[in-house]
Amino acid sequence: MFPRSIRRAAMAAALALTLAVPLPAAATDRGPGAPGAPGIGDPYFPDYGNGGYDVRHYDLKLNYQPGTDRxxxxxxxxxxxxxxxTRFNLDFLLDVQGVKVNGRTAAFARTGVHELEITPARALPRxxxxxxxxxxxxxxxxIEVPGIVxxxxxxxxxxxxxxxxxxxxWWYPSNDHPADKATFDITVTVPEGKQVISNGVLASKRTSRGKTTVHYVMDKPMATYLATLYIGDMEVRRSRSSTGLPVTTAYDVTLGPRMEFAKASVERTAEIVDWEASVFGRYPFSSMGGSVxxxxxxxxxxxxxxxxxDSIFFETGPDDSVVVHENAHQWFGDSVALKxxxxxxxxxxxxxxxxxxxxxxxxxGTAAELANALYDSLPADHPRxxxxxxxxPTPPFLFYASVYWRGGMTLQALRGEVGDKDFFAILRAxxxxxxxxxxxxxxxxxxxxxxxxxxxDALYQTWLYEPSKPATPPGAATAQAKAQTGPPASFERHKRFHELLHGPA
Structure with missing residues (x-):
């Protein structure tokens, strides 16, 4: 863990160093300087993120008032x-009251839909x-942005x-792209009686004069979209995992009949993470849990x-698949983020x-059986x-079924090709x-x-890039798949889970 006192001391030292070191003449007169790009260079989302700098840490101090949503x-x-x-951008939507860069007041302006353009008093040296x-x-x-839910x-x-x-x-200015990850301190003040859940370890919680202030520390780099804030009336449970990590689970008090099923699923988080660590390697963070x-x-x-x-996953009974899925992302998507x-x-x-x-x-049901069952259930002339x-997948279909299912089939095809020993070595590596x-x-x-x-190359070309159904099922090389005569017992549950996420294929 990177404790709060150390991190804030580091930020203060960096600021002092920046102000104390004389600026090179080239940086002072801004001659060779240039504005940072208003996008980080992602072809899918050209104006997301920004160029010219790399964020190391975010320190958020927030005061929230339920009811008014201020x-x-x-x-x-x-x-x-x-x-x-000479200038740089942040991605942000709320009304800005002031900006300082290295302790000096900086000019700022709105450009585009979500760009906050900042001009520091002096150019920032490379x-x-x-x-x-x-x-x-x-x-x-x-605040509404056209085309975005x-x-x-x-x-x-x-x-x-x-x-x-x-x-x-919608809640903090950032370089908003997974390619620029950073650590976080998130401090939130709310009316007394309200619970606050965010990312990382709960470092402190204090109540005074009708206000409660909580401070969360995420000491490992995090993509900006993975930061979350949940404020409200909830039942919060705190425990420890088998490895001693804090486990926090929270449940909306209005869940009703879904509460029992939600708890039966999410309270298995530590158990599921332990199993995933046995497959993928050591769990990459300092805390774990989940909110419903x-x-x-x-x-x-x-x-x-x-x-x-969403509580809809627990509408008809427990669902450990969704807990497995989201916690697998802690390795694949969170720790190892996208470029x-x-x-x-x-x-x-x-x-x-x-x-x-x-x-x-x-x-x-084995992975091969599930992959083959999905393969068989989707005809070659499926319209989508x-x-x-x-x-x-292109931006409109970023979360379409094929990204999930055919992505999983790709891994099963890889496993069948290279064998279990090399396959699991690849995932862990x-x-x-x-x-x-x-x-x-x-x-x-x-x-x-x-x-x-x-x-x-041929395997990946077939499964990731060819716009047609591969000629052979992904699990064809495994003995389990060869012996399979019908969908495995868990097939309908897995299919339902993904249909909840992105609708029928």
Whole structure:
């Protein structure tokens, strides 16, 4: 853990260093400097994220008032310039009251839909750290962006910040792209009696004069969309995992009959994470848990160290598959984040395959059987599924069924080709080598070829990029698949889970 006192001391030292070191003449006169790009360079979302700098840490101090949904905040960013910067952007939507860069008042303006353009009093030298402080306020639920489902949800008892790929804009300024991960301090003040859940370890909680202030620390790098905030009336449970990590689970008090099923599922988090660690390698974070909301958002999300689940998953009974899926993301999607959104199958295909491995472990159907059952259930002339390739799904179909199911089939095809020993070595190596960083499809292919000693371009081309149904099922090389005569026992449950996420294929 990177304790709060150490982190804030580091930020203060970086600011002092930045102000104390004389600026080179080139940086002072701004001659060779240039504005940072208003996008980080992702072809799917050209204006998401920003260029010219790398954020190392976010420190959020928020005051939230339920009922009015008013959010007041001050976010401090510690960043490093990757070029001499005369101007740079942050992604943000709320009303900004003031900006300081390295302690000096900076000019700012709105450009585009979600761009906050900042001009510091002096150009920022390349490779040196700088500190940005943004003070702001507003009503997040009142802000709509065309074409985006509003991810900040005002509730009768509080609020929920939950969305992918967009959510940060509604509650804190950021370099909003997974390619720029950072650590976080999140401090939130709410009326006494309200509970607050966020990412990481609960470092402190204090109540005074009718207000409660909580402070969460995420000491490992996190993509901006994985930061979450859940404020309201909930039952909160705290315990320890078998390895001594804090486990926090929270349940909306209005869950009704779903409460029993939700608890039966989410209270298995530590057990499931232990099993996943035995498959993928050591759990990458300092805490774990999950929240269940009664909000009908229609999805669950792998918010880092603490997934959030829509109660709809527990409408008819317990569902451990969704808990397996979202916690598998802690390795694949959170610790190992995307370099670009095109490679989303590296998140969703891997988490889907984790569900199939859990079924295999539970004896309700092997991964090969589940992959083959899905393959058989989707005809070659299906109007959408096979033509929506998981390796390049395009922005409108970023979370379409083929990214999940065909992504999982790709891994089963790989397993059948290289064998179990090399396959699981590949998964563990990917999680370890890329831990707390970013990866892309080309890198995963290269790693799988290096470990297996096989040339695998044709396999990946067939399963990730060909807009047609592969000629043979993904599990054809396994004995279990050859012996299978029908869908495994867990098939309908897995299919229902994914249909809840993204509708019928």
């Amino acid at each position: 959010l007041e905040g001050r976010t401090t960013l510690l960043a490093t310039a990757s070029q001499t910067l 490779f040196l750290p700088f500190v940005v402080e943004v003070t702001y306020a507003g009503v997040p639920s009142s 509003r991810p900040w949800i005002k509730r009768a008892d509080g609020a929920l910040a939950l969305g992918e790929p967009e959510i940060a804009w 909301v009664n909000e009908n958002v229609g999805f669950a999300l792998e918010t880092q160290s603490h997934p959030v689940y 670009r959104w095109r490679d989303i199958w590296l998140n969703e295909g891997f988490a889907t395959y984790a569900e199939w491995l859990w079924s295999e472990k539970e004896g309700t 599924f096979w033509v929506r390739v998981p390796g390049d 990917w999680a370890k080598i890329k831990q707390h960083g970013n990866g892309d499809t080309d890198e995963f292919i290269s790693l799988s070829e290096k470990i297996s000693g096989e040339q695998l």
